[in-house]
Amino acid sequence: MVSLTIDGMPVTVAAGTTLFDAARTLGIRIPVLCHQQNERPVGVCRVCCVDTGERTLAAACTRPAGNGMVVETDSDRTKSARRTLVELLMADHPTPCARQRQSHDCELEVLAEAENISEIRYPKRGSPRGKDDSSFVIQVDYEACILCDRCVRGCNEIRHNDVLGRMGKGYSTGIAFDLNSPMGNSSCVSCGECMVSCPTGALTNKTVVGTVLTGEPVETGFLLGLPYFEEISGTFLNLNRNAVVLRKFQTGEVICREGEYGSTAFYIIKGKADVHITAPLAHVGKSGGATGFFSKLTSFLTKSPDGDGKSIPIDGPVDVAVSGPAATLGPGDLFGEMTCMSLYPRSATVRATEDCVMIEMLRNVLDIMLRNKTLRAQLDFNYRKRALEDHLRSVPLFASLGQDFIDHLRDRVELLRFNRNEVVCEQGDVADRFFLVRIGFVKVTERHPGGDLVLAYLGRGGYFGEIGLLGGGVRTATVAALDHVELVSIHAEDFHRMLELFPDIRRNLQAVAEDRARQNLSHIATSASVPLNDFLSQGLMEANSLLLLDLDKCTRCDACVRACADAHDGVTRLIREGLRYQNYLVATSCRQCRDPLCMVGCPVGSIRRRTTLEVVIEDWCIGCGLCAENCPYGNINMHPFQVIQEGIDAAGLPLRPVITQKATTCDLCADHAEPSCVYACPHDAAHRVDPNEFFGNLPVHRTSAHRTSAR
Amino acid sequence: MRIDSTHWPWLIGTLTALSVLTASFIVYVALSHGHARGGSLPGLAYGAAGYGLILYAAFLGVRKKLPVWRIGKAQTWMRGHLWMGFLSLPLILFHCAFTWKGPLASLLMILLFITVGSGLIGAALQHYIPGLMTRSVPMETIYEEIPHLRRQLCAEADELAAGINSSGSNEGALQIEIDPEARVHFANVYKRTIRPGLSSDTGKHKKADPEHLRSAFDSLRRLLPASAYPILADIENICEEERQLQRQRRIYFWLHGWLLVHVPLSIALLVLGAIHAVMALRY
Numbered sequence: 001m002v003s004l005t006i007d008g009m010p011v012t013v014a015a016g017t018t019l020f021d022a023a024r025t026l027g028i029r030i031p032v033l034c035h036q037q038n039e040r041p042v043g044v045c046r047v048c049c050v051d052t053g054e055r056t057l058a059a060a061c062t063r064p065a066g067n068g069m070v071v072e073t074d075s076d077r078t079k080s081a082r083r084t085l086v087e088l089l090m091a092d093h094p095t096p097c098a099r100q101r102q103s104h105d106c107e108l109e110v111l112a113e114a115e116n117i118s119e120i121r122y123p124k125r126g127s128p129r130g131k132d133d134s135s136f137v138i139q140v141d142y143e144a145c146i147l148c149d150r151c152v153r154g155c156n157e158i159r160h161n162d163v164l165g166r167m168g169k170g171y172s173t174g175i176a177f178d179l180n181s182p183m184g185n186s187s188c189v190s191c192g193e194c195m196v197s198c199p200t201g202a203l204t205n206k207t208v209v210g211t212v213l214t215g216e217p218v219e220t221g222f223l224l225g226l227p228y229f230e231e232i233s234g235t236f237l238n239l240n241r242n243a244v245v246l247r248k249f250q251t252g253e254v255i256c257r258e259g260e261y262g263s264t265a266f267y268i269i270k271g272k273a274d275v276h277i278t279a280p281l282a283h284v285g286k287s288g289g290a291t292g293f294f295s296k297l298t299s300f301l302t303k304s305p306d307g308d309g310k311s312i313p314i315d316g317p318v319d320v321a322v323s324g325p326a327a328t329l330g331p332g333d334l335f336g337e338m339t340c341m342s343l344y345p346r347s348a349t350v351r352a353t354e355d356c357v358m359i360e361m362l363r364n365v366l367d368i369m370l371r372n373k374t375l376r377a378q379l380d381f382n383y384r385k386r387a388l389e390d391h392l393r394s395v396p397l398f399a400s401l402g403q404d405f406i407d408h409l410r411d412r413v414e415l416l417r418f419n420r421n422e423v424v425c426e427q428g429d430v431a432d433r434f435f436l437v438r439i440g441f442v443k444v445t446e447r448h449p450g451g452d453l454v455l456a457y458l459g460r461g462g463y464f465g466e467i468g469l470l471g472g473g474v475r476t477a478t479v480a481a482l483d484h485v486e487l488v489s490i491h492a493e494d495f496h497r498m499l500e501l502f503p504d505i506r507r508n509l510q511a512v513a514e515d516r517a518r519q520n521l522s523h524i525a526t527s528a529s530v531p532l533n534d535f536l537s538q539g540l541m542e543a544n545s546l547l548l549l550d551l552d553k554c555t556r557c558d559a560c561v562r563a564c565a566d567a568h569d570g571v572t573r574l575i576r577e578g579l580r581y582q583n584y585l586v587a588t589s590c591r592q593c594r595d596p597l598c599m600v601g602c603p604v605g606s607i608r609r610r611t612t613l614e615v616v617i618e619d620w621c622i623g624c625g626l627c628a629e630n631c632p633y634g635n636i637n638m639h640p641f642q643v644i645q646e647g648i649d650a651a652g653l654p655l656r657p658v659i660t661q662k663a664t665t666c667d668l669c670a671d672h673a674e675p676s677c678v679y680a681c682p683h684d685a686a687h688r689v690d691p692n693e694f695f696g697n698l699p700v701h702r703t704s705a706h707r708t709s710a711r
Numbered sequence: 712m713r714i715d716s717t718h719w720p721w722l723i724g725t726l727t728a729l730s731v732l733t734a735s736f737i738v739y740v741a742l743s744h745g746h747a748r749g750g751s752l753p754g755l756a757y758g759a760a761g762y763g764l765i766l767y768a769a770f771l772g773v774r775k776k777l778p779v780w781r782i783g784k785a786q787t788w789m790r791g792h793l794w795m796g797f798l799s800l801p802l803i804l805f806h807c808a809f810t811w812k813g814p815l816a817s818l819l820m821i822l823l824f825i826t827v828g829s830g831l832i833g834a835a836l837q838h839y840i841p842g843l844m845t846r847s848v849p850m851e852t853i854y855e856e857i858p859h860l861r862r863q864l865c866a867e868a869d870e871l872a873a874g875i876n877s878s879g880s881n882e883g884a885l886q887i888e889i890d891p892e893a894r895v896h897f898a899n900v901y902k903r904t905i906r907p908g909l910s911s912d913t914g915k916h917k918k919a920d921p922e923h924l925r926s927a928f929d930s931l932r933r934l935l936p937a938s939a940y941p942i943l944a945d946i947e948n949i950c951e952e953e954r955q956l957q958r959q960r961r962i963y964f965w966l967h968g969w970l971l972v973h974v975p976l977s978i979a980l981l982v983l984g985a986i987h988a989v990m991a992l993r994y
Contacts, residue, residue, distance in 0.1 A: 551842075555841055567779045681786060684713070
């Protein structure tokens with residue numbers, strides 16, 4: 001035992017007790033930032049400095065009590081030193097930080113207030129340290145970090161996750177996840193320990209703003225008792241009590257509707273539910289309002305482009321068949337993952353076929369839940385068992401795969417997850433696997449001295465990696481996740497075996513690889529030849545095909561618009577208004593962009609590009625409007641269609657027609673040699689052109705583009 | 712349709728056909744010893760060919776009703792309409808040997824002249840006016856939307872003017888310090904000069920005259936503080952847009968107005984031509 005005096009009061013404590021703890025037994029509170037009771041003291045902030053009568057002040061949290069020691073915690077010397085220390089820390093800290101704004105309990109700012117520090121004498125940091133927004137659960141603000149190491153000790157010594165550490169030296173010192181990865185991409189399990197340890201707003205809980213879940217609140221204890229929640233941190237669940245609720249649905253009740261925007265996912269605990277696509281499958285070109293004998297005759301004679309796929313991808317563990325769009329989900333199934341993680345519209349309507357009990361959760365909870373290895377294994381098992389075959393067969397290239405080989409692949413494919421902006425493979429890497437996109441969207445880019453060039457966006461059913469595997473064994477492009485992405489990975493060995501067993505797949509893949517390589521070359525050549533001027537800034541050079549009207553020839557008779565409407569049963573896909581370039585009007589009509597942003601996010605994969613270039617919207621469009629929102633040029637429109645329903649209602653009367661919306665865009669009248677608008681122009685004013693070729697040949701290339709009346 | 716170098720083959724074809732037909736007519740007249748008439752075999756042939764060409768020209772209207780049908784590009788039909796329609800006139804003149812008697816024949820010839828004439832005028836208008844519209848109406852919009860846009864512009868101008876008219880203490884009013892007298896003057900100028908010009912249906916209202924408006928805005932700029940200039944500039948832009956929309960309406964009328972003469976007369980010509988043929992052959 002050792003006896004000492006603190007602020008004039010004698011105290012006896014066990015040997016090894018720190019001055020901080022000894023003072024605490026006397027009820028003396030020494031301010032501190034880097035120390036917590038449950039963590040090993042490290043004495044990095046020095047705010048707890050006390051005067052022991054020695055030449056220098058001592059950090060109370062690390063200095064053991066000595067026999068006969070006389071300690072002053074509140075002398076002028078300590079007060080002055082503490083004030084200076086707090087000022088120095090405040091100079092490196094945004095005021096107010098996120099935590100101070102949210103809950104007014106940033107320990108540093110509270111301390112500064114207590115010390116009456118309103119003005120900082122020291123200059124603020126010149127170079128910003130930045131933020132990390134990659135985790136769905138925790139917001140990292142490096143600006144607010146005071147390098148107290150409480151998070152590091154919480155992660156490594158309390159939770160033993162060994163994710164957090166220090167990086168850099170001197171002024172550039174900071175905390176880092178793994179080898180300085182973004183938090184969302186690191187091996188962090190989002191246990192929340194760092195967040196609860198942090199004294200400032202450097203690590204704060206992310207709440208999903210504006211989302212209020214209806215349903216029964218769930219106690220943390222109850223959740224921890226559920227199989228897939230048992231490994232989740234109780235701290236985290238406590239902090240996110242409002243982000244997960246228990247929902248009970250009666251038979252026949254609708255759980256979610258297609259096209260609606262949502263932010264939650266559902267995990268079925270009990271009961272069964274059916275998944276439907278309720279949007280009519282009739283193609284928009286066959287359901288419009290054509291009037292007049294000739295138009296109806298035209299409509300009858302014009303064939304509808306059929307979809308190539310046999311199944312509709314939905315945001316769930318199964319696909320639904322085009323012929324009978326319904327599937328069943330049961331206990332252990334998770335659905336709404338894309339909506340929850342990437343805020344896409346619901347891809348299908350889910351209705352309870354039995355009384356159901358489900359957990360509805362926001363993405364921070366889902367993200368943690370998906371890190372649960374048991375749940376992952378269960379979901380992966382469901383996918384391999386129920387959806388892998390449909391998924392492979394929905395890709396036309398693999399339609400001929402034998403059942404034996406699919407069974408062989410079932411256990412050999414790897415299911416990989418990627419967060420937003422995470423790189424799947426890098427240009428120049430060794431090509432060791434082939435990928436199929438299962439959920440989400442990826443961006444394929446090629447590195448060039450002038451910057452990255454986007455080659456394609458791939459969604460569900462898309463595949464990549466074949467060029468590297470078939471060619472020199474090196475990746476020719478970089479692929480990164482645009483949102484929450486899940487991929488099916490086929491190892492090189494299985495890929496090559498597949499090609500040996502199925503020569504037609506090899507032939508098709510080779511043709512695709514050659515075609516893609518050719519397109520990429522043409523894309524690069526085009527980009528290199530593009531002059532930088534106003535014209536470029538309008539994005540016209542990114543178009544593959546522009547509908548141009550020569551205004552010196554156009555008599556504004558609208559024959560083009562009428563032709564378009566007639567070709568599509570009364571719904572025009574072009575508007576005779578838009579940008580003007582010299583004497584040309586760039587009509588508002590699909591440009592078949594090289595970089596088709598409209599394709600990103602379609603929850604049912606109904607918008608796609610044919611091999612012959614044109615962008616088409618398939619029959620099963622659910623009318624969510626995401627493609628229309630994504631098109632930067634306003635060239636996709638939502639049109640209401642009256643759909644006649646078959647059957648009778650409860651009163652025995654025929655069902656009334658319903659109005660449904662579908663997206664429409666120019667399909668270049670793919671069934672004909674020439675688009676109808678061009679064919680029907682009597683004045684030789686309408687032309688579909690390749691902008692690079694067309695404008696490259698124009699004598700003057702400087703006139704700026706401008707929009708006609710924008711009102 | 713713009714008559715440019717792409718019309719050379721049609722021009723040459725038409726002139727060749729005209730030369731051949733003229734030569735044949737000269738031979739026919741010479742051989743008939745001054746008795747050339749529509750009822751003779753060559754006369755009937757000319758008449759049938761002429762009526763056939765008129766019929767073909769009229770089919771352009773039907774072609775336009777079937778824009779999707781792959782029955783030849785609309786521009787080919789239009790070129791045919793122009794040149795063959797023109798060729799029908801000499802053929803009909805050859806048919807009647809430049810003389811016509813009786814009320815129906817006279818009426819038909821008048822109709823033919825007016826129809827071909829209006830067609831020529833129309834072709835000339837459609838050659839020049841699109842370029843004129845492109846140059847003089849940079850804010851061109853879809854014709855059918857003009858009334859709606861004009862209403863929008865008026866409402867927008869009223870809203871902007873209200874920003875200056877209402878006192879700064881009113882809720883929603885702009886916080887511009889304006890002398891009360893200047894405010895009253897602005898309200899008067901807006902009400903009596905600017906607004907009538909904006910809502911004029913013809914665009915020919917004296918108040919819509921650009922010079923008149925410019926001087927009104929200049930006087931307002933001298934009177935109002937600089938902080939009100941952006942609002943004045945916005946109102947002035949609205950007046951300019953309104954003027955362009957009126958100009959578009961006028962040009963559009965000239966671009967398509969001739970069809971009001973050409974189309975009904977063409978139909979009448981076709982119908983009466985058919986009656987003439989039946990009557991002449993039967994009686």
